[in-house]
Amino acid sequence: MQYECPNCGGKVQFDATSQQMKCPYCESEFSIEALREREELISTQGQDEMDWETPETTWGQNESAGMHAYVCQSCGGQIMTDQTTAATKCPYCDSPVIMSGQVSGELKPQYIIPFRVDKEAAKAALLKHFEGKPLLPKVFKDTHYIEEIRGVYVPVWLFNADASACILFKAEKSRTWSDAQFHYRETKYFNCVRSGGIAFAHIPVDGSSKMDDTMMESLEPFSFDGATEFQTAYLSGYLADKYDVSAEDSIARANQRAKESVELAFRETVQGYDSVKLDVSSVKLKNGKAVYALYPVWLLNIRWNDQLYPFAMNGQTGKFVGNLPVDKGAAFKWFFIGMVICTVIAFLFQLIFM
Amino acid sequence: MLAMMILLQTLDWMLVLKSILVGLVGGLAVLLFMISKNRSIKAKHEANDYIRKNSLHLWDRRDVYLYRRVEKERREQK
Numbered sequence: 001m002q003y004e005c006p007n008c009g010g011k012v013q014f015d016a017t018s019q020q021m022k023c024p025y026c027e028s029e030f031s032i033e034a035l036r037e038r039e040e041l042i043s044t045q046g047q048d049e050m051d052w053e054t055p056e057t058t059w060g061q062n063e064s065a066g067m068h069a070y071v072c073q074s075c076g077g078q079i080m081t082d083q084t085t086a087a088t089k090c091p092y093c094d095s096p097v098i099m100s101g102q103v104s105g106e107l108k109p110q111y112i113i114p115f116r117v118d119k120e121a122a123k124a125a126l127l128k129h130f131e132g133k134p135l136l137p138k139v140f141k142d143t144h145y146i147e148e149i150r151g152v153y154v155p156v157w158l159f160n161a162d163a164s165a166c167i168l169f170k171a172e173k174s175r176t177w178s179d180a181q182f183h184y185r186e187t188k189y190f191n192c193v194r195s196g197g198i199a200f201a202h203i204p205v206d207g208s209s210k211m212d213d214t215m216m217e218s219l220e221p222f223s224f225d226g227a228t229e230f231q232t233a234y235l236s237g238y239l240a241d242k243y244d245v246s247a248e249d250s251i252a253r254a255n256q257r258a259k260e261s262v263e264l265a266f267r268e269t270v271q272g273y274d275s276v277k278l279d280v281s282s283v284k285l286k287n288g289k290a291v292y293a294l295y296p297v298w299l300l301n302i303r304w305n306d307q308l309y310p311f312a313m314n315g316q317t318g319k320f321v322g323n324l325p326v327d328k329g330a331a332f333k334w335f336f337i338g339m340v341i342c343t344v345i346a347f348l349f350q351l352i353f354m
Numbered sequence: 355m356l357a358m359m360i361l362l363q364t365l366d367w368m369l370v371l372k373s374i375l376v377g378l379v380g381g382l383a384v385l386l387f388m389i390s391k392n393r394s395i396k397a398k399h400e401a402n403d404y405i406r407k408n409s410l411h412l413w414d415r416r417d418v419y420l421y422r423r424v425e426k427e428r429r430e431q432k
Contacts, residue, residue: 189422
């Protein structure tokens with residue numbers, strides 16, 4: 001059986017002089033036991049296994065009675081609200097919406113996090129978001145559009161699972177010393193094996209194609225402690241988006257985030273080295289389950305210079321996000337000020353110290 | 355006027371050029387920092403907020419020594 005060099009991937013050979021396995025390409029030496037252990041680890045752990053069970057409960061006739069569905073004429077998105085709340089504009093693209101009928105047949109949410117932050121707090125947060133931004137165009141701060149902030153329940157898929165993983169890290173430890181003739185640097189190389197388990201609860205993945213996934217992730221964290229079983233009464237006064245990204249299509253993102261977290265958590269247990277890098281990772285999920293929920297978000301779109309700027313606030317925690325435009329004149333002014341100051345400092349520094 | 359002419363003749367232009375280059379880099383750094391304040395939408399690549407408390411447990415934890423490498427550099431002789 002031939003072993004691969006952990007350093008460069010070349011085929012190692014037995015070196016009679018040192019009585020160790022030696023790589024002819026990078027000249028690194030290893031004990032047979034260390035190589036055998038590494039090979040066993042890689043061959044027995046195999047690929048990631050991440051499968052999830054997805055929900056199937058649909059709206060009952062009594063539950064959907066009184067729920068109106070609206071369709072956006074521009075982006076095709078479907079939103080719903082109770083019969084006492086009228087929807088006139090799409091919360092995502094600001095285009096008019098038309099009523100398309102009653103809600104029926106679709107998957108019913110299992111949980112909902114009700115709004116904890118009201119509209120006044122959302123408006124105050126928006127104004128605070130504009131403060132301390134010298135590159136923001138002055139006309140952008142005009143507050144006449146602030147009333148158009150809308151509370152929307154965004155559909156999310158929540159993923160729960162127990163993960164087990166076996167991860168191999170490459171670690172290095174260095175030391176230096178000197179004698180009369182030379183400076184020495186010794187680097188020792190290690191394989192660090194970490195096998196264990198970790199559990200996840202309610203990893204959210206955005207179930208609406210109209211709600212930007214990155215924006216939804218920026219609003220996190222949402223605390224599931226504030227969630228309750230879904231009832232249509234919570235929708236009164238708010239809009240609710242219907243999911244158009246299935247649980248199956250959301251799984252890849254949940255897997256990616258879970259795997260990243262597992263690797264980070266295990267990485268933190270490798271201590272006492274100067275450098276640690278991931279080498280091989282195998283993550284398996286058990287009891288994977290997805291549930292459908294609605295999460296509260298305050299949304300506002302501002303149109304400026306023919307571009308739409310979306311803003312969002314977490315309706316549970318009040319966290320506010322949204323990218324702001326940059327005023328070119330102000331940008332040039334601050335660049336020029338920074339340049340002048342740094343030029344003067346650099347000039348004086350060289351005059352005095354060089 | 356005379357003083358200005360003397361100053362211009364004695365000035366080290368390489369010094370001035372280096373300072374301007376540092377100034378350009380510094381100005382750009384200031385601008386990029388201020389633009390970053392206008393950006394608040396960032397993807398979350400991990401799910402650390404959703405890890406169940408105290409659920410991490412390791413059943414295998416081994417650090418296996420592989421090999422060492424020694425590099426040496428001759429000292430400057432005085």
